[in-house]
Amino acid sequence: MNLTLDEIRDFKGKYPTQIWNLFFSEMWERFCFYGMRGMLVVFMISQLGFGEEKANLQYGATQAFVYAFTFVGGLFADKILGFRKSLFWGGLLMIAGSIILSLNPHDYFFFGISFTIIGTGFFKPNISTMVGKLYRSGDTRTDAGFTLFYAGINLGALLGGYFCVAIGQGDVFSDYIPHDKTWNIAFSLAAVVMVISLINFVFTQxxxxxxxxxxxxxLSDQPERKIKKWQEIAVYIGTLAIIPLIMTMVSVPQYTNYFMYIVGPLTLLYLLYEMTKVTPAERNKLIAALVFIIFSIIFWGIYEQSGGSLSIFAAKNLNRDLFNLNPNGVNNSGGAFFILLLAVPLGLLWIWLGKRKIEPNTIIKFGLGFLFLGLGYYVIFATRYFANSLGITSLSIFTIALFIITLGEMCLSPIGLSIMTKLSTNKLQGVMMGMWFLASAYGQYVAGIIGAQMATAKEGSSNYDALITYTEGYKQLGLYSVIAGVLLIIISPYVRKLMQDVK
Incomplete structure (x- = not known):
């Protein structure tokens, strides 16, 4: 506790020392999260006997609740727990969920998933907020810092996204793991890395x-606010008490529909209420943040096919012409691999452009993200021209599409984390970060619906017909992405005025 905030922010070079500590805690947490994400659809279809339409809807519901609870986690961090205690509590819940799944994933699937949903809500938004607090307002190195932090996210996603699903399917370490225990070991691995994440945080905080x-x-941001111990304990007890409710809602996608219809409008009303308490200048910044949030829903609804329909597409329509790799493993981890290649160079590019005062503003970066996303989906559409009569096409071409889509993600997601911290008022940091992830929840929800519609269209058809149906759908998603990107670039001057001094 010897360091002051000014001492932390008065760092030399490109990155503050503390970002590496947060980097590694987030890396292992993302290993756990993306390992779980990669296993969801495959496990539900192969082990629980779900049809493709139901698996897509279930995937969308589960992921929607994961991101929706980031708003709850951000709210409680702001008002009661603080970011550190919220992070630690969330990590404990994720460990508990992974252990439950490792013991009996078939019978206790939704029970274990409910723990990880709430745990992620407390962990994810708060570690991102702490990264933002390492920088002074207006520091041009902030975007580069979040880009590096995003590399940590994706190092974990690369490892977890490939190895968890590959272990579960018996593709790796099959000589050492009994065939009937592969999924148990895969879920156990998620628990182990989450323990490593928390140990790293405890010893470096x-x-x-x-x-x-x-x-x-x-020494906190709100020293005048006095939190009673019973309030903190009530948060812990309350989160455990609602696990049966979450389990019920996640297991029945129709309940997710009701939840999403209600929580979004209520959250928006709450934010509008908070906006009445701020100055006009702060209000304009929050309005600009809402523009980013709304467009991010569209982005994630299109992008997040990777865990749903693209998971099925990879399993049924892709060959192994890329180093004999598991197509589903590549689908789940390929984007993370490319982010690792691009994160530092792109971060340094933003710094280089910033020093010369020619760096694109954030809204333009968002627009570019959509354009790359659209181009990537057009490449997935083009895989139909490399398919054989059985509807099997090239994993290599598909991987090129992942590279292009990743360029789009790099223009939007790490910059989005950064811009939420820049546009938020001090007392709404956690809430706005939670809003950012709540937008992701709606994106995941929409992604599940889109994937389910594709699965419905292919029922009763041949594998080749399925390829045509899926790729036609991806072409439409590409078109929507391009339209959204062009629109963002057109309105960028108006949003820039709302952002004022924020770059």
Missing amino acids: KKLGPIGLQPGHP
């Missing part, structure tokens, strides 16, 4: 100085 301390602590 002293370097964070006052960042993330509970409200009411003399």
Whole structure:
């Protein structure tokens, strides 16, 4: 606790020292999360006997709740727990969920998933907020810092996204793991890496100085707010008490529909209420943040086919012409691999352009993200021209599409984390980060619906017909992406005025 906030922010070079500590905690947490994400559809179809339409809807519901709870986690971090305690509590819940799944994934699938949903909600938005607090307002190195942090996210996603599903399917370490225990071991691996994440955070958090301390602590952002111990305990007990409710809602996608119809409008009303308490200048920044949030829903609804329909597409319509790799493993981890290649160079590019005052503003970066996303889906559409009569096409061409889509993600997602911290008022940091992830929840929800519609269209058809149906759908998604990107670029001058001094 020796470091002050000014000392932390007065760093030399490109990155603050503390970002590496947060990098590794997030890396292992993302291993757990993306390992789980990669296994969902495959496990539900192969082990639980779900049809493709139901698996897609179930995937969308599960992922929607994961991201929806980031708003809850951000809210409780702002008001009661602080970022550090929220992160630790979330990590414990994720470990518990992974252990439950490792013991009996077939009978306790939704029970274990419910723990990981709530745990991610408390962990994910708060570690991102702490990264933002490492920088002074207006520091041009902030985007580069979030880009590096995003590399940590994707190093974990690469490892977890490939190895968990490959272990579960018996593709790797099959000589050492009994055939009937592969899924148990895969879920156990998620628990082990989450333990590593928490251990890293506990032993390095002293370097964070006052960042993330509970409200009411003399060195926190809100020293005047006094939190009673019973309030903190009530949060812990309350989150455990609602697990049966979450389990019921996640297991029945129709309940997810009701939830999504209600939580979005209520959350927006709450934010509008909070906006009445701020200055006009702060309000304009929050309105600009809402523009980013709305467009991010569209982006994630299109992008997040990777865990749903593209998972099925990879399993049934892709060959192994890329180093004999598992197509589903590539689908789940390929984007993360490319982010690792691009993160540091792209971060340095933003710094280089920033020093010369020619760096594209954030809204233009968002627009470019959509254009790359659309181009990537057009390449997936083009895989139909490389297919054989059985509807099997090239994994290599598909991987090129993942590279292009990843360029789009790199223009949007890490920059989105950064811009939420820049446009938020001090007391709404956690709430706005939660709003950003709540937008992802709606994107995941939409992604599940889109994937289910594709699966419905292919029932009763041949594998080749399925390829045509899926790729036609991806062409439409590409078109929607391009339209959204062009629109963002057109309105960029108006959004820039709302952002004021934020770059």
